[in-house]
Each structure stands twice: as structure tokens, then as C-alpha cells.
Amino acid sequence: MNTPLIPMRIPRAFDPDRGAEARALVPDVTAEQAELIAGTAACSPYLAGLIEKEAPWIAQALQAPDAALTDTLAFVAALEQAGLMSGLRQAKRRVALLTGLADLGGVWPLEQVTGALTALADAACDTALRAGIATQIKRGKLPGMGSDDIADAGGMVVLAMGKMGAGELNYSSDIDLICLFDESRFDPPDYHEARAAFVRATRAMSAALNDITGEGYVFRTDLRLRPDPAVTPVCMSMEAAERYYESLGRTWERAAYIKARPAAGDLAAGDKFLATLRPFVWRRHLDFAAIQDAHDMRLAIRQHKGLGGPITLPDHNMKLGRGGIREIEFFTQTRQLIAGGRDADLRVRGTIDGLAVLSQKGWIPVEVAARLTDHYRAHRTVEHRLQMVRDAQTHRLPATDKGFARLAAMMDMDVDALTSDLRKRLAAVHEDTEGFFAPSAPTETETEVPDIDLSITNRWPTYPALRSARGAAVFERIRPVFLEKLSRAARPDEALRALDGFLAGLPAGVQLFSLFEANPQLVDLLIDIVGTSPALARHLSQNAGVFDAVIGGAFFDDWPELDVWQADLESALHDEPDYESRLDIVRRWAKEWHFRIGVHLLRGVIDPGDAAAHYSELARICVRALWPVVVDEFARRFGPPPGRGAAVVGMGSLGAGTLSPTSDLDMIVIYDPLDADASDGPKSLATRPYYARLTQALITAITTSTAQGKLYEVDMRLRPSGNQGPVATSWPSFQDYQRAEAWTWEHLALTRATVIAGPPDLVIDIEQYRQGLVTQTRDRDQTLGDVAEMRARIAAAKQPAGPWDTKLGRGRMQDIELIAQMGGLLAGQLARSVPSGIAGGVDCGLWDQAAADTLLDAYALCFDMQIAARLLTQAPLDTDALGQGGVAFLLRITGQPDLETLRETLSRTTDAAADVIDAVLPQQKEPG
Secondary structure, rough: OOOOOOOOOOOOOOOHHHHHHHHHHHHOOOOOHHHHHHHHHHHHHHHHHHHHOOOOHHHHHHOOHHHHHHHHHHHOOOOOOHHHHHHHHHHHHHHHHHHHHHHHOOOOOOOHHHHHHHHHHHHHHHHHHHHHHHHHHOOOOOOOHHHHHOOOHHEEEEEOOHHHHOOOOOOOEEEEEEEEEOOHHHHHHHHHHHHHHHHHHHHHHHHHHHEEEEEEEEOOOOOOOOOOOOOOOEEHHHHHHHHHHHHHHHHHHHHHHHHEEEEEEOHHHHHHHHHHOOHHOOOOOOOOOHHHHHHHHHHHHHHOOOOOOOOOOOOEEEEOOOHHHHHHHHHHHHHHHHHHHHHHHHHHOOHHHHHHHHHHHOOOOOOHHHHHHHHHHHHHHHHHHHHHHOOOOOOOOOOOOHHHHHHHHOOOHHHHHHHHHHHHHHHHHHHHHHHHHHHOOOOOOOHHHOOOOHHHHHHHHHHHHHHHHHHHHHHHHHHHHHHHHHHHHOOOOHHHHHHHHHHOOOOOOHHHHHHHHHHHHHHHHHHHHHHHHHHHHHHHHHHHHHHHHHHHOOOOOOOOOHHHHHHHHHHHHHOOHHHHHHHHHHHHHHHHHHHHHHHHOOOOOOHHHHHHHHHHHHHHHHHHHHHHHHHHHHHHHOOOOOOOEEEEEEHHHHHHHHOOOOOOOEEEEEOOOOOOOOOOOOOOEEEEHHHHHHHHHHHHHHHHOOOOOOOOOOEOHHHOOHHHOEEEHHEEEEEEEEOOOOOOOHHHHHHEEEEEEOOOOHHHHHHHHHHHHHOOOOOOOHHHHHHHHHHHHHHHHHHOOOOOOOOOOOOOHHHHHHHHHHHHHHHHHHOHOOOHHHHHHHHHHOHHHHHHHHHHHHHHHHHHHHHHHHHHHHOOOOOOOOOHHHHHHHHHOOOOOOOHHHHHHHHHHHHHHHHHHHHHOOOOOOOO
């Protein structure tokens, strides 16, 4: 804190006489400090004037510059109304002088200089605001407010925007402010009176900072970044601002809020307001459309300012000109806007911080971030020198040789070296950023696609995604990319029809087309998907946002560990307090992972067994994460769950871990009321209806269509007594029912059950009870007879949907699963898989190993086909309707050379499996 300022460099004396005069004014400093003062004054008339006014103070400040800054900020915070105008201007002089010397002397790096200037702006705004609010309260103009309310400015906050918000203020910067007040602190009849008082306080604050007196000014204030400044007051309610951004906010305003920061007044209210704007600023999807918006903004600024020409140093604008500071800021902020909705780590305010985190997360190359960071610091340093000369808000390089000589002297550089460095840096920035905003347009290749059906491409402009002018414009730029990819497909005509179906189903196109324009490699993946899997393509057209996941960089990486995967969703839910938004988060998250599983299977990264396991774990993770969210929301109205709470049990394919891409979730809910008769909450419910309604709330949370669609369909028919029983079952009733009333098929179902979510002690109890039921000794003949009867009922109720139906029919999946469950039950097998159940049948003598292998071969083929078929289509498999890509995928999955061989193999292996089952089960009489 008390380390003297020791200069690392000295500006050369551009005006030696002026420098000598300033040096003489400050005798009590070290020789190095005296040289710094002389060189500074010799180059900057503005700083020379400050030295003259603050000579005694600067002599002391140079001996402990950090303490001098701290003391000055404390002085500002303690200013009273009577000394406000003079005190603020004195503080500005001192901080400007101290930072100027520390900057020119190479003692403080750029971030410390801009940080000190920003700290002064914060302190000055806060003190001036409180003075303005105090005046309004004293005059009785703020209804219900007293002197105690001055501390938080009566609910008014000043948001620092732009460079002030980011802590990056220029040496002679304007400060961009948005002034808001919390309207909820006032009764509705008092709203207009309160707003008028806040407007007066805002104007008083602005005058205290902005007005030029005999002692100068503090900061030029700009209040025009507020919503619709031509028609709105200088201070508006937070509710009105939020309503504007939700309905009319534009991309440039989103970019502006990247740097927004509560700087004065009610900081807590400011933080709360910024939290409400988070969905506006940070979109959930990857927002590549922001690139075009930023590019258009750049061009508009260049045209308006006349800065569109080549780089010529005299009078070149270091901020807005080609290769300037704004290029780096736009590059950084646009990248943040693209991905910041998905990755909160990207939501940093500073430009240098933004470049660092973008490179760490793989959004820009490390070397590009390093180059732009270096250029940004160098550009800002030059900008500060330009502004130090006369305290002018300028960003233009000198227009004369004399001006360049002064600038070179301030930087202690040769003029030729300075101009050469400037040219190289400006050109390098332009090269690194221009390609991002304005990539070269692809060449037209439509004529290269052989036998293209123009009747298909001609109808594209009529599709919903292409009806908007902007969507059509973006698509026209990427249309050649699509057609070039189609030309390389094995069957271009088939691929074109598949792409046509995808485009026809898209409800909107700007975001997706912009994503393809920025990442043309994704078109290959799209063509692959639409040409192979109509079902996945249809899902993709309705949920195009899942493509975002591919850009993250880890899309084709190894699958995450289960606890890491679970924590990822739970972390996303933890950051969102709103219940409906949480339901959307789960759906969006699940769709991305569901898409990833499908693409991995399509591309051969995983096999059908892996896919089924991933689909199952995905569903379990979603239910496990949703259950406490549903319970907490329900408890807000009806109190915490009475007793021990409830557990969710996965049944069927969910419990066994064999879900397909389109499976429903079979579940039951078991609760333990202990001795509780009712819940204890704002509205009490008896225990039984409490858990019935809680279960229904879970079903609704999973199945209801929100803005993000449905999560899953749910089937509760495997609960005790099926559809006739209560939707949630008490733990004592469940035990009694399973022990005394359950049919054999219900015990068969428990061989696949898995407890997914619930209180740990109840989860353990249910699993232990399940194991006891599954392993208990039972009558073999009775079990065989019951299974035979059940098999006959299933066959009578559900007919196969053709020769390619791998689920229904003799010797197919459902038939083999039933017999495997029986084998597991009679052998007391705890494992939930079909292979373990079939092995159990060998152990208890139901069949020999050769028969077991027959069953396993048939099941493996049916299972692989079922998983593949559900990825290809949601309808019954019709190989005649599959395109070449779909057929190739099906054959690759099953390891068969052609469809005829596959048909024969399927028929032969399932017939053999049916013979094994027929030999084991007693024959049933034909019905009737």
C-alpha cells in the first residue's frame, strides 16, 4: 500500500520548457519521479495543468499511490451536498493525474489504470445519486421514503454499461448509464409521483457529474442506452424495462448487457433485475444468428462514421476504424452471445477476460486469443495517450506529423517504429476478426448435382423456415453448401428428398441456418441423418436446437461417468429457481443427449446394447433429477411428504436398462406413510390423496407438453391391481399385496424392477424386499402353467405387425423376455437381464445350454433390430420404404449381407427359439 511510484519508462520531452516548469512545481520527489513529471507535462498540456493545480498532493501521492487512490475514493464517498460539486472535481483531477503518471511511467498495467478510473466513476455516481435522492426525500417527493432509505437510494439503481460496466474506462471516457427504480416498493397510486422524483434525482446526479464549472467536470454521462430513449424518461421502472427487452430488445442491446453491472444505489435490486434479463441476454441455444447482427452493426457504424475505407494511419479511428478496438470487442462479445446461454463461464464482462475464457473453452484458438489480447492492450494504450493530450474524448490518430511526433514522445518510441507497429497491429486485428463476421461466400454448385429435381428445390421458399426474409437470405448463402454435399451422396435424388422432408418440417430457420453457415461441417451430419433415419430427421426438424450439442466439442467423446452425467443435469436445475423453466431445462437437456445417443448409434460409435443402456440411464437421470423438483414444488402448497416419503420404481425396459429410442417409461410409486395421517402445509392433505396427487404431478411433469415438448410417455399399469389400483401404493400395502395377492406375472415383472429415486432408506428396503420375493422358493409347475397362460393371452391380444416385427410373435423379444423372467424367478436370479434369466433356466433344468444359446441368438438379433428400427422409424418397420441409407444401417447393425438373408435369419432363429419355449411350457387349449 505504501510502495512509492518508481517509473519504468519516461516519456520524451516534446515541449521541454513546459516540462521544466512542471518539474519545478513539485520539488519534493525522487529524481526518477521528477523526470516522469517533466516528461508527462512536456507531452500533455492537460496533465501539465493538473500538476500545476495539484502539485502538493501529487508529491505525497507518488510516495504511496495505492493509498492515495484509496483515500481519494473514501473522500468521494463521504462528500456532503454542500461540497459535492467541488469535491467530485477535485477527486477527478487527482485520480486523472495519478493514473496518468502511473500509466505513462509503466508502473500500472492497463487493467489497473482502467480499474482505477472505473472505481472513481462508481464512487462518484453513488455519491451524486444519494445526494439527489436525499434532496427528493427531504422535499417529500418520494412517497413513504425517509432518511433511512437514502442508503439504498430508495430502490433506484444505476447500471454501468459499456466500458464502465466492464471496469475498462478510457482515460477521458464518457460513462454509459441506465437508471432504473424498483416500482414494487411503492403503492400503485404513488407510482407516477415516485417516477418523477427519480427522474429529478437522475438529472441531479448527471448534472453533478457532467456540468462544466470553473473546476472542470467529473464524467460526461450518456443515458441513451436505456430502452427507447427518444420516448422514455431518464429513469424508468424495472418492470417497464423488463417488458421492453422481452418484447422489443435487439441483439445490440443483448451485447450491451454482457457488460452491465450495478454501480450505484440499490445494488441488490440491480442484481435481481439483471437476473431477470438473463434469458434475454443469454439464449439457451447456440445463437449463431448474432454473427450477422453484429456484422450488420459494424457496417452501419462504419457507414455512419465514414470509416469503411482501408487502413491509413493519419486520422485513423483506433476505436471504430478497421482493425480497431471495437473489432476485438465485437468479436469477443458475439462469441459470448453465441454460447453464453449454455455455458455460464462465458458470461464475463471484460474483453480480455472474455478472450481468455473463450480460448479455454475451445471457442477460439489459443493463439488468436493471445494475439487479440496483446493487440487490445496496445490499442487501448495508444487510445489513452491520445486522450491524455487534452482530455478529449477522441480515438483518432493524429492527422499531422507534429501530432505523431507528440504521440511517439509520450510512448518513448521513434515515430517510424510507432507507425510501423500501428500498421501491423491494425492489419492483424482486421485479419483475425473479419473472417468471423464476413466469411467468404460459397460458390454456386446447383448445376453440379446430377439430375436434380428442380420441382423440389423450387418449392423450398414456400416452407415456414424460409418464408421470412432473413431466413431466406441466410439459406441462400448456404444453399450451395447443401447442394454440394448432396452431389457427393451415393443416391443424390434420395438424399434430396430426405433433405426436402427435413426442411418442410422446420418451423423456423434463422438460428439453424446461421449455425450451418458458421459450421458448414454440420451439413455432412445432417445429410447423413436425413438420408438414413427419417425418425431422427423428423425429431431434428422439430428440435433443431439439439444441433447445439455437436458444436460443444465433446459430442463424439467417450460417454461420461454416470455420476458426472447426473450432476450435469442437477447443476443446470440448481441454477434455475422457476418450476416451469426447470421442466423445460430437463426436456432440452434430455433431447440433446437423446440426439447424441442416436447419432452415436447411427455413426457406429456405439452398438445397440450400448445405446439401450444409454437411453435407459438418460431416462433414469431425468426422473431422478425431476423427482425432488416435483416434490419441492408440491410441498410448497401441501407441505413436505408425510412419513418417510416416496420412491419411484422403474419397471419393464426402464428397470432392465433396455429402452429403445421411442420407449415409454413403465413406473410405479411406493410411499411409506409411517404413522402420518396427513401432510403439514399451507393446505393439508390426507396421506393417501397426498401421494396420489404427488404421483400425478410427477406424471404431468414428465408427459406434459411445454415449450420444449414432452419428455416421455409414462405407463403406470404395472402397479398393484393395474389400472384399477391406486396410482401410488403404500409400502405396507405393497408388501401385503405382493405376499398374498399378486399374480405370477407381477412377480415376473419384479425381476426387472429398479428403484430410481427416493429416500435412501426406503430405496434400500424396497430393493431388499424385491430380492426376497424374487429368490423365494415357488411351485415350479404352477409357475410354468401361469406363464403358459400369460403367453397365450399376449398372443391373442397382440398380433405382430408383419414379418419384420421383432417384438411381438413366437420366439421374438416379448416371448423370450417372458420365458427369461420365468427362468430367473425359478432360479432365484437377482440380475435383471435376459441373459441372466436364461442362464437361470439352465441352472434349474428348464433347458440345456444349447437351447439357451438358441434363445440368446434369437433375442440378440431381435434386440439389435428393434433398437435400430426405432431409430429409423416410429412406424412398423417397412424395408421397402427405407432408403438406401436406412437399409445399409440396418444391415450393418445386424451383420447381414442383404435384406433377404436378414429375413431368412430372423425367421430361422425366432422359429428355433419358439420351439424351445414350446417344449418348456405346457400347451394351452385353443380358446373357444
